[in-house]
Amino acid sequence: MNAYWELTKSSFRRHSTYRLAAVSGAFTNSVFGLIRASLLLSAISTAGGSIGGYSAVEAATYVWLGQALLTPLGLFGSAEIAERVKSGDIAVDLTRSVNLTASYWAQDLGRAAFDVLPRGLPPLVIGAIVTGLSLPTTAGPYALGFISIIAAMTLNFLGFFIINLLAFWVVEIRGYWMLYLVLMNLLSGFLVPVSWFPQWMLDFARATPFPSMLQTPVDILAGRTDVVESLALVGTQLLWLAVLLTGAHLMVRFGSRKLVVQGG
Amino acid sequence: MIIEAEQLSRNFTVAEAGEGRGWNRLRRRSRTIHAVRDVSFTVERGEAVGYIGANGAGKSTTIKMLTGILVPSSGRVTVCGLQPVPQRQALARKIGVVFGQRSQLWWDLPLQDSFPILGAMHRQPESRWRPRFSELSEQMGLGPFLTSPVRQLSLGQRMRGEVAAALLHRPELVILDEPTIGLDMISKESLRRFLDFERREHGTTLLLTTHDMSDVQRLCQRILVVDDGVIAFDGPLTGLSEVAEARRTMVIDFVAPLDGAGLVLPPGAEHLGAEAEGIRHRIAFDPRLLSAAALLAAVSTSAEVADLSLHEPDIEDLVRQLYTSAR
Amino acid sequence: MAEIEALDSTWVTNAKLLRLLISARLRSQTAYRGSFAADVAGQVVLALTEFVELYAILHNIPTFGGLTFAQALLVFAFASIGFSIGDLLLGETDSMSDAIRMGKLEVLLTRPLPVLLQLMTSDFQLRRVGRLAFALLAMAAALFLTDIDWDPGKVVLFIITPLAGAAIFGALFVGAGASQFWLVDGRQFGNAFTYGGRYVASMPGAALFLPMQVFFTFVVPATLVAYAPSLVLLELEGPAGIPSWTGWLGLPAAVVLWGLMLLLWRAAIKKYTGAGG
Numbered sequence: 001m002n003a004y005w006e007l008t009k010s011s012f013r014r015h016s017t018y019r020l021a022a023v024s025g026a027f028t029n030s031v032f033g034l035i036r037a038s039l040l041l042s043a044i045s046t047a048g049g050s051i052g053g054y055s056a057v058e059a060a061t062y063v064w065l066g067q068a069l070l071t072p073l074g075l076f077g078s079a080e081i082a083e084r085v086k087s088g089d090i091a092v093d094l095t096r097s098v099n100l101t102a103s104y105w106a107q108d109l110g111r112a113a114f115d116v117l118p119r120g121l122p123p124l125v126i127g128a129i130v131t132g133l134s135l136p137t138t139a140g141p142y143a144l145g146f147i148s149i150i151a152a153m154t155l156n157f158l159g160f161f162i163i164n165l166l167a168f169w170v171v172e173i174r175g176y177w178m179l180y181l182v183l184m185n186l187l188s189g190f191l192v193p194v195s196w197f198p199q200w201m202l203d204f205a206r207a208t209p210f211p212s213m214l215q216t217p218v219d220i221l222a223g224r225t226d227v228v229e230s231l232a233l234v235g236t237q238l239l240w241l242a243v244l245l246t247g248a249h250l251m252v253r254f255g256s257r258k259l260v261v262q263g264g
Numbered sequence: 265m266i267i268e269a270e271q272l273s274r275n276f277t278v279a280e281a282g283e284g285r286g287w288n289r290l291r292r293r294s295r296t297i298h299a300v301r302d303v304s305f306t307v308e309r310g311e312a313v314g315y316i317g318a319n320g321a322g323k324s325t326t327i328k329m330l331t332g333i334l335v336p337s338s339g340r341v342t343v344c345g346l347q348p349v350p351q352r353q354a355l356a357r358k359i360g361v362v363f364g365q366r367s368q369l370w371w372d373l374p375l376q377d378s379f380p381i382l383g384a385m386h387r388q389p390e391s392r393w394r395p396r397f398s399e400l401s402e403q404m405g406l407g408p409f410l411t412s413p414v415r416q417l418s419l420g421q422r423m424r425g426e427v428a429a430a431l432l433h434r435p436e437l438v439i440l441d442e443p444t445i446g447l448d449m450i451s452k453e454s455l456r457r458f459l460d461f462e463r464r465e466h467g468t469t470l471l472l473t474t475h476d477m478s479d480v481q482r483l484c485q486r487i488l489v490v491d492d493g494v495i496a497f498d499g500p501l502t503g504l505s506e507v508a509e510a511r512r513t514m515v516i517d518f519v520a521p522l523d524g525a526g527l528v529l530p531p532g533a534e535h536l537g538a539e540a541e542g543i544r545h546r547i548a549f550d551p552r553l554l555s556a557a558a559l560l561a562a563v564s565t566s567a568e569v570a571d572l573s574l575h576e577p578d579i580e581d582l583v584r585q586l587y588t589s590a591r
Numbered sequence: 592m593a594e595i596e597a598l599d600s601t602w603v604t605n606a607k608l609l610r611l612l613i614s615a616r617l618r619s620q621t622a623y624r625g626s627f628a629a630d631v632a633g634q635v636v637l638a639l640t641e642f643v644e645l646y647a648i649l650h651n652i653p654t655f656g657g658l659t660f661a662q663a664l665l666v667f668a669f670a671s672i673g674f675s676i677g678d679l680l681l682g683e684t685d686s687m688s689d690a691i692r693m694g695k696l697e698v699l700l701t702r703p704l705p706v707l708l709q710l711m712t713s714d715f716q717l718r719r720v721g722r723l724a725f726a727l728l729a730m731a732a733a734l735f736l737t738d739i740d741w742d743p744g745k746v747v748l749f750i751i752t753p754l755a756g757a758a759i760f761g762a763l764f765v766g767a768g769a770s771q772f773w774l775v776d777g778r779q780f781g782n783a784f785t786y787g788g789r790y791v792a793s794m795p796g797a798a799l800f801l802p803m804q805v806f807f808t809f810v811v812p813a814t815l816v817a818y819a820p821s822l823v824l825l826e827l828e829g830p831a832g833i834p835s836w837t838g839w840l841g842l843p844a845a846v847v848l849w850g851l852m853l854l855l856w857r858a859a860i861k862k863y864t865g866a867g868g
Contacts, residue, residue: 024777031783034803035790042656042798043648051651130800175629179636186640192647201647333700335865349864356703368698370615381615384608385704 003098004106011110022118025071030123033067037131040192052195057134058224062193064127065218068120072112073153073214075190077160079177085167085255094256101161101248108157136223144230145221151237152217155209158244159184165248168255189215209240265342266437266469267307267330272339274300274325299325301493302339309436312463312470314484314501322493323473327441330471331361344436357386360430364442367422368429369414375425376410379432386433393432400428403458420451427455431462438462440472444479456482477576514547514559517571530554530562543570608704612712627718634721638671641793642729656795661736662825663795668733669817670793671726673756679719680711681761684768685785688775696863707765707856739824748820748838755841756792756816762848763788763811769852769859788813797830804832812844 015022040059044051054062070076081104084090093100127133136142163180166173185191187210194205194215205211216233219225225233276297300322307313317323328334329341332348332355341348344358369378383393401407404424409417417425423443430438438459444452460483462468474480480487480501489497513536521542524535532553536546549559556574563569645667649660658666690696690710699706739745767781774780791799791807796818799807807813814833822829823838 018776020774021776021779024774024780028779028783028787031787032790035787035794035799038799038803039648039794043652046652046654172629175627175633178630178633182633182637182640186643191640191644196647196651198647198650201643328697331701333697333864352700352864353703353705356701359701361701363694363698366694366698368702373615373618377615377618381611384611385702387608387703 004102007098007103007106008110008113011107012114013110015111015114019118022115025115026119026122029067029070029119030126033064033123033127034130036067037063037127041131052193053224054193054195057132058222059193060127060131061133061135061222062218064123064131064133065221066190066214067123067127069149069152069214069217070190071119072115073149073217074108074112074156074160075185075188075214077156077163077177077181079164079173081161081164082167082173082177085165088259090256091259094259100252100256101158101245104161105154105157109153112153134222136221138223140227141220141223141230144227144234145217148217148220148230148234148237151234151241152213155213155237155240155244158241158248159209159213161248162244162251165251165255168251168258184210184213187211188213189218209244212237212240265306266309266311266344267305267471268340268342269306269326269330270304270340272300272303272326272329272341273298273337274322274329274334275337298493300329300336300490303490303493303495304339305488305495305498307469307471309469310463310467311486312460312484313472314480314487315471315473315490316480316487317473317490317496321490323490324441326490327439327473331359331439332356357433358436360433360435360438362423362426362430362438362440362443364423364440364445367414367426369422369425371415372413374411375406375414375417375421378414378425378429382429382432388433396432396434397428400431403461404428404454420447423447423451424455424458427458431468434466435468437469437471440470440474442473442475444474444476452476452478459483511548512551512556513575514549514556515573515575516545516547516560516563516569517543518545519568519570522567527566528562530558533559533562609712612709616712617717630718631721634718635725638675638722638725638729641671642667642725645794656798657827657830658795658797658821661733662821662827664729665733665737665824666795666817666821667793668726668730669752669756669821670789671729672723672753673816674760674789674792675719675723675726676753676757677760677764679717679723680757681764681768682719684710684764685778685781687768687771688778691772691775691863700864706860707853710768737825740826745824748823751842752817752820755845758845759812759816759841759848760785760788762845762852765849765856766852769855772859772862784811788816792816792818794818796833799832801830801832804830808833808837812840812848815841815844 037060040054040063041056044054044056044059049055051059081090084093090100093103096103124133159180160177163173163177166176170176187194187205187208189205189211194202194211197205212233216237220230220233276299277294278297303322303326315323315326325334329336330343330348332352335349343355346355346358348355368382369375370381379393379397380390383390383397386393401410404427406421406424406428409421412421414422414425427440427443430440440459443459444455447455456479459470463470463483470483472479472483485501486499487497487501488495517540522538522545523542524538524545527535527545527547529535529547533547533549536548538545547559547563549556560569560572645655645663646660649655649663653659655663687710690699696706699709702709763781763785767778767785770781771778788807788811791803791813796804796808796814804814808815808819815837819829819833819835819837820839820841821827822833822835827835829835829837
């Protein structure tokens with residue numbers, strides 16, 4: 001247990017040295033937030049007050065929370081692990097006494113923990129000034145929201161982890177990575193709230209783990225869902241967590257077996 | 265004079281991570297490093313000069329200032345009659361540069377495909393670069409792997425390609441930064457033979473940095489030794505090669521422990537000591553008086569040899585020895 | 592004879608050099624076939640989700656920023672064509688910080704060609720044609736669905752708009768690449784203007800907050816890429832920040848922006864040779 005905690009801490013420290021990256025990321029997330037908030041508010045005013053259950057201020061809150069959580073939740077992932085698989089360095093990771101998935105997750109947690117403040121706060125402050133935010137005044141949504149954020153961050157980690165592990169079997173994962181990223185960005189409700197989708201797309205999105213990766217924590221944090229709904233949503237997240245975890249576990253097992261057979 | 269450097273200096277400001285804990289760690293301070301200090305030297309046309317020094321002594325910084333990648337902090341430098349940074353592109357047509365650690369070939373393409381592009385970059389018509397390419401390809405034996413993608417070449421094959429690429433436009437001056445690093449003996453040797461031929465045949469000036477004593481011995485008549493940013497020695501190679509050739513070490517592992525005194529050593533060899541309870545012995549010898557084979561033959565008469573290795577003197581030690589004695 | 596040819600620097604024409612450089616790049620790209628196909632597919636899907644985003648908004652409302660679905664599609668198509676061409680040519684300046692870190696820039700600096708030209712051709716990303724293909728398809732659909740009252744002026748505008756758009760995005764990419772010489776870890780900063788610009792360009796400009804309309808028209812000319820010329824083609828009035836006369840400003844804006852971004856680029860190279868990576 002201690003080893004994972006150390007990994008988390010060292011990852012936090014490593015990311016804390018990239019301050020310029022954090023500042024420029026916060027800037028860019030804020031600019032995108034302004035654009036997205038404009039667009040959604042304009043659409044809502046045309047629609048006469050609300051779309052898909054979102055009023056103007058609720059849609060703005062949705063946008064700004066999304067922009068704030070985007071990087072901490074790890075919506076853009078990385079291809080670092082695939083590089084290690086390709087170079088064979090993953091063999092070194094596998095010989096360690098720690099669980100591969102858990103050790104990478106611990107590092108991602110450290111990254112997320114650092115990213116929360118410098119990348120998350122600026123968009124929220126700008127949002128509060130420009131459009132106003134509608135945040136819950138009771139503690140419940142924040143507590144459940146926190147759990148949901150951890151779950152969503154873990155889901156995002158697992159999703160990209162699985163894509164990275166494809167490198168055990170294919171030469172170049174960039175195409176798959178790109179496809180995954182693009183679909184996930186759309187279906188997670190990052191671009192527009194899932195409830196704005198036409199019915200067929202909504203049904204499709206809900207059959208995937210993607211809404212659990214962003215839409216769920218944002219809705220819970222914004223207090224859009226009552227306790228029962230929130231618990232159900234977190235339950236859905238946990239269900240997907242079990243599915244993806246199993247998938248990742250199987251891939252590590254068969255992938256490392258392949259590594260042994262081929263000698264890296 | 266093809267290179268003229270006068271009181272060349274270069275400073276860098278580097279940021280350092282702050283000390284302490286928590287948010288204090290995030291504060292950084294900066295420090296100025298004097299990578300090159302008041303370096304003056306000239307290189308005549310047709311010379312072959314070895315530029316030698318330890319890692320971080322300022323070799324690469326000097327090379328960057330000569331090739332137009334870096335502006336000197338102070339001092340003056342002229343290469344081929346041009347000022348490197350302001351006249352970078354004009355200079356690039358007169359010089360060839362090989363970075364041992366970086367590639368200028370097109371990674372995913374067959375080796376031969378890089379040359380038409382480089383020829384065009386140097387504004388040479390095919391009638392001019394093609395014969396040169398054939399010449400280079402023949403001399404360096406590129407033939408067998410011309411159609412292989414560069415990424416699939418061995419390091420030795422790739423370096424030969426890199427050197428051919430740098431020489432395609434018949435540069436007056438070729439600057440090589442660690443050209444033989446990581447190469448096997450055969451590749452090193454063919455590269456050296458080629459560079460030497462190129463200089464004799466075309467009068468091309470060579471300036472190379474290296475860690476390998478044999479590079480300098482084979483190619484250079486003159487060495488410049490840089491130490492901690494200043495030129496520590498500038499002169500002919502003769503002195504250095506004497507020191508360098510004077511001593512080589514053979515490390516021999518015997519099957520059974522042996523007393524050093526029991527070894528029969530021919531003239532020119534000296535027993536330096538034993539390790540591992542008499543299994544491993546170190547013997548210095550002068551290769552001008554005694555070949556390694558003769559030494560081994562002599563030693564084998566005393567006891568059964570299990571393993572051996574040959575060690576050349578460390579270039580930095582030699583250099584230091586040399587310039588301290590020159591002072 | 593050979594000597595005389597060598598002296599004439601125009602003997603090897605720029606066009607020939609450019610052709611050689613680009614064809615080399617194309618062959619590199621297609622070297623790994625399977626992955627290349629997946630890449631192209633990824634780019635098509637990317638373009639598709641950008642479209643779906645617009646669709647997801649518009650299926651809830653009759654008009655968005657004053658435009659019907661077909662009209663918004665025209666804007667989207669112009670923006671996508673312009674962006675994908677700009678991205679195709681100069682999108683790799685986005686990874687300038689990697690080229691700096693890995694020393695690739697040093698090799699480029701020892702060659703007798705401008706670095707920017709080498710960068711353009713050495714990283715010409717063919718997979719990005721996937722996006723262009725989708726954009727052209729969207730344009731065909733938009734032309735079929737909208738009712739444009741064509742006249743010679745509009746035809747001219749229709750032709751220059753994608754070119755101006757490509758030039759504007761190309762210039763933004765150059766600027767973003769140049770900014771990474773100062774902000775080596777801060778490459779995301781430039782994305783606010785390149786990808787952010789694409790985002791704005793593909794949406795009806797009237798849907799933006801007024802200050803953003805002004806900013807993305809007169810500072811970062813993203814609305815001039817697609818929305819403003821579409822207003823002219825469709826004979827619509829623009830919002831306060833983007834009057835419809837700006838529809839003809841795309842080309843001049845591209846020229847001005849290129850001038851500025853090239854100055855920035857030169858300063859960036861100067862910074863590199865001055866400070867040394």
